[in-house]
Amino acid sequence: MASADLESIHFGGEDSIDCVNRITQRTFLKQTSQGLAGLAVAPAALARPLGQAERSAQPTAKPVATFSIVGFDPRTGDLGVAVQSKFFAVGSVVPWAKAGVGAIATQSYANVSYGPDGLELLAKGKSARETVETLTLTDGNKQRRQLGIVDAKDNSASFTGSGCHDWAGHIEKPNFCAQGNILTGKEVVDAMATSFGQSQKKAKGGLCDWLADALTAGQDAGGDSRGRQSAALLVVRKNGGYAGGNDRFIDLRVDDHKTPIIELHRLLGIHKKIHTRAHENPPKR
Secondary structure, three states, X not given: OOOOOHHHOOOOOOXXXXXXXXXXXXXXXXXXXXXXXXXXXXXXXXXXXXXXXXXXXXHHOOOEOEEEXXXXXXXXXXXXXXXXXXXXXXXXXXXXXXXXXXXXXXXEOOOOOHHHHHHHHHHOOOOHHHHHHHHHHOOOOHHHEEEEEEEOOOOEEXXXXXXXXXXXXXXXXXXXXXXXXXXXXXXXXHHXXXXXXHHHHHOOOOHHHHHHHHHXXXXXXXXXXXXXXXXXXXXXXXXXXXXXXXXXEEEEEEOOOOOHHHHHHHHHHHHHHHOHHHHHOOOOO
């Protein structure tokens, strides 16, 4: 506002029009638009750093009520996340992963910064547990968050805030963790954990199958108490993406469907047909 006289601007007074009597309305708006936009920010937001203001505003959004499983295959090094929810395009919010580093699911009133920030912490050597503790430590709204992390060293850690809507909870096991909120009950995460544990023990198929089958088990046990809408499956593998250019081995999303998990399995079947060699000859860790 270098070209405008701040002392000549009045809000709500009788002389609110006289403040612009020496410049045209168009010039006034052009010169002061940036300043007025800044003044439009709520005083409470001005009193804290911008990042903190944005983060604390997130819980006013619709909660990402969902169930997810985060897993690691120690045989191949694959890391991934599978998720289902009564929420449009859940795959655009919840799953995050980086080959050789870890995988993360951020949900409930999701703090999406948990994804990239968490992967950065894991890449610097933090364990899954240390990463969960670091991410939630400075989050003023952590009691409304839910988080699951698996690192590339077989460790897992979850967090369910006391403000998450019932039923909400999680299970942590070596190589995987399962979590959910607004579920029909604890049996949903129990079923996911049992399914993944059995798949891991049998060592048949790949991580993508273990994760997708765990979602099916969770849905069969009751799933999201509000219903079904979207699902996603993300599996990362070093140089596993298109032409070896990145690590996104599998990145499937069902954004809006009556039976999203069934559709996710169908898409996974197509992926296996197209990328047969990658599925039949996985890397060895």
